[in-house]
Amino acid sequence: MGKDKHSLKGHSGWIFSVAFSPDGKLIASGSLDDTIKIWNAATGEVKHTLEGHDGGVFSIAFSPDGNLIASGPHDKTIKVWNAATGEVKHTLVGQSVSFDTTGLYLFTDVSAIKLDAIAHISAKGLTQSQAQAQEARQCGYDLSPDKSWITWNGHKALWLPPEYRPSVSAIWCSVPPSTVVRIAIGCSSRRVIIISFSKPPPVLLPSYL
DSSP, X not given: OOOOOOOOOOOSSOEEEEEEOTTSSEEEEEETTSOEEEEETTTOOEEEEEOOOSSOEEEEEEOTTSSEEEEEETTSEXXXXXXXXXXXXXXXXXXXXXXXXXXXXXXXXXXXXXHHHHHHHHHTTOOHHHHHHHHGGGTOEEEOTTSSEEEETTEEXXXXXXXXXXXXXXXXXXXXXXXXXXXXXXXXXXXXXXXXXXXXXXXXEEEEO
């Protein structure tokens, strides 16, 4: 039988996302109260309360080395945090978050971002949005702001009929050198659509679930 080891209290809103660090020593929780809490998994104590989102936090992921936490909130401003200090390292555009197995890339619902290049570009004084616009092209494919098009390096590539426009989406690309891209779309037609691209040139190989 399972045993309740800890009851972690401190959030003032519903909790929508939780994640363990790779070594199992930390737990991150994201809440409707707009905060993320980092807990000591052994003691149940709060190590950090991360503030800065303007909306509930629906997605959380640790990097494979456990040094970074990415959070995806309702306000669509992804933040990447230093897991040890709670400091914000990057603010990006998107909502859902996951890391690739190397920890070099952050996958969001709309792009794949190379984190070390983001840091390099930011050090040159460019804004985070400018940096992301460049690094999203590591993958090449993206969604237009109104989500009616899948784009290729900013150019329209595939039009999505209204019933296939995403309410939620996720993107994945093989790295390096980003030769295969898959976009999963959850849409109002109650289907999940998976679209595969290869580059260059973009060749469409759709499959439907």
